[in-house]
Amino acid sequence: MAKKSFYHFLGCIIPHRYPSVERAVKLVFNDLGLKLLDMEGATCCPAPGVFGSFDRVTWATIAARNLTIAEAGGHPITTGCNGCFASLWDANYELKHDDELREAVNENLAEIDREFKGTIEVWHYVDALYNLVGLEKIRERVTRPFKGVRMALHPGCHWMRPKIIKQKDDSERPHIFRELCETSGAEYVPYKDELICCGAGGAVRTADVKIALEFTKQKFDSLLKAGGADMIVTPCPFCELQLDMGQVEIQNYFEQQYTFDILHVVELLALAFGHEPEEFGLKTHLQYMQRKTHPNWERLGLEAKT
Numbered sequence: 001m002a003k004k005s006f007y008h009f010l011g012c013i014i015p016h017r018y019p020s021v022e023r024a025v026k027l028v029f030n031d032l033g034l035k036l037l038d039m040e041g042a043t044c045c046p047a048p049g050v051f052g053s054f055d056r057v058t059w060a061t062i063a064a065r066n067l068t069i070a071e072a073g074g075h076p077i078t079t080g081c082n083g084c085f086a087s088l089w090d091a092n093y094e095l096k097h098d099d100e101l102r103e104a105v106n107e108n109l110a111e112i113d114r115e116f117k118g119t120i121e122v123w124h125y126v127d128a129l130y131n132l133v134g135l136e137k138i139r140e141r142v143t144r145p146f147k148g149v150r151m152a153l154h155p156g157c158h159w160m161r162p163k164i165i166k167q168k169d170d171s172e173r174p175h176i177f178r179e180l181c182e183t184s185g186a187e188y189v190p191y192k193d194e195l196i197c198c199g200a201g202g203a204v205r206t207a208d209v210k211i212a213l214e215f216t217k218q219k220f221d222s223l224l225k226a227g228g229a230d231m232i233v234t235p236c237p238f239c240e241l242q243l244d245m246g247q248v249e250i251q252n253y254f255e256q257q258y259t260f261d262i263l264h265v266v267e268l269l270a271l272a273f274g275h276e277p278e279e280f281g282l283k284t285h286l287q288y289m290q291r292k293t294h295p296n297w298e299r300l301g302l303e304a305k306t
Contacts, residue, residue: 003035004132006078006123007070009088012044013081013237021237023280024270025080025125031141031273032133037075042066045087048158049202052087060101061108063091064116068109071119080125080266082236083201086158089122093165124159125266126235127168130176138183143274145185149301151268152189152229152260153178154219154243156236157197171195181233181265184272189229193222198234200242210253216246220258230299231261233268240264245286261295262287277302 006029014021029036043066051059066088070077079085095102096118106115129138155177163171174195182188199205199215223229234240244262251257262285263271270280277283283294297303 003033004128005035005037005075006128007039007073007075008036009039009042009045009066009077009079009084011079011081011084011237013241017241017286018237018264018284020281020284021080021240021264021266024264024275025266027275027280028129028266028269028273032129032137034128034133036078037073039066039069039077041069045081045084047083047203048087048090049083052090057101057104057108059087060091060095061105063087064095064105064109065112065114067092067095067120067122068114068116071117074120076121076123078123078125078128080235080264081238082124082156082158083238085122085124089166092118092120092122124168124235126159126177126180129269130180135179135183138180138269142183142185142272144272144301146268146272146301147185149186149231149299150189150227150229151181151184151186152191152223152226152232153181153194154198154232154234154239155195156234156239157201159235177235177265181268184268186231186268189223189226191219191223191226193219198239198242199246200238205242209249212242213246213250213253216242217250217254217256219243220247220250220260223260229260230296231263231268233263233265235265237264241286245290248287248290259296261300271300271302 046062095116109115155174160168160171169176178188197215199212205212232243240262247258288294
């Protein structure tokens with residue numbers, strides 16, 4: 001049977017800050033029979049909380065141009081970034097349901113000989129894995145389960161909100177992301193502030209990094225009150241950056257040290273599937289590069305390699 005194919009929308013953070021996520025998802029999708037296609041000519045999504053807030057038509061035009069690349073090839077888009085997913089999914093939805101917006105956007109696109117037609121769908125990695133592959137098949141692929149490893153989750157904001165429109169999961173009581181991560185064999189650790197923002201969203205990190213870090217610190221402290229965890233898993237590279245690099249920044253701003261290993265969900269699955277950290281560059285995460293350290297191999301149940 002032919003593999004299900006997706007155009008792979010990388011966005012900005014993955015190729016520039018976390019290329020390990022790009023490599024990990026290619027390993028995981030290939031193992032599970034999904035095919036990723038290069039999306040040549042793609043640009044920034046653009047960031048929904050910035051562009052969309054200032055100029056809806058410009059935001060939708062840029063997003064629509066990306067969507068037309070996939071429309072021309074006849075395959076849906078998948079992305080591993082909550083913000084990119086929100087921008088592309090929301091634009092796709094709004095352009096299909098708002099005639100006035102679609103007319104204005106297509107007038108802009110006509111200047112570069114493009115037209116939004118509304119013929120493809122946008123999937124997050126989580127959606128594709130959960131709905132198209134299924135948890136049973138994913139569990140069957142696990143060869144190195146995270147036995148005895150405590151795992152906290154940060155689902156992020158944009159993937160499942162607004163829940164009435166997206167209907168991806170219950171944003172107040174989410175379970176899809178948790179169930180997907182639990183296929184790794186790790187023990188899920190609930191904590192009070194699991195669902196609050198990482199701190200980076202809405203350009204807060206850009207405007208005032210210290211305020212952004214206060215959100216991050218609150219999450220970490222909430223997790224410690226719940227007994228702590230060996231790692232935190234997220235489906236978003238921007239959240240990953242905030243939780244990962246944020247630990248170094250918190251130490252600088254607040255003189256408090258945290259040492260959580262932060263993994264994108266596809267990095268978690270790549271390890272659970274038996275791939276070695278060197279295959280996708282786990283050690284290139286920003287906190288390791290800044291601190292000149294490496295992942296806590298023993299804590300993650302991996303063979304120590306320096």
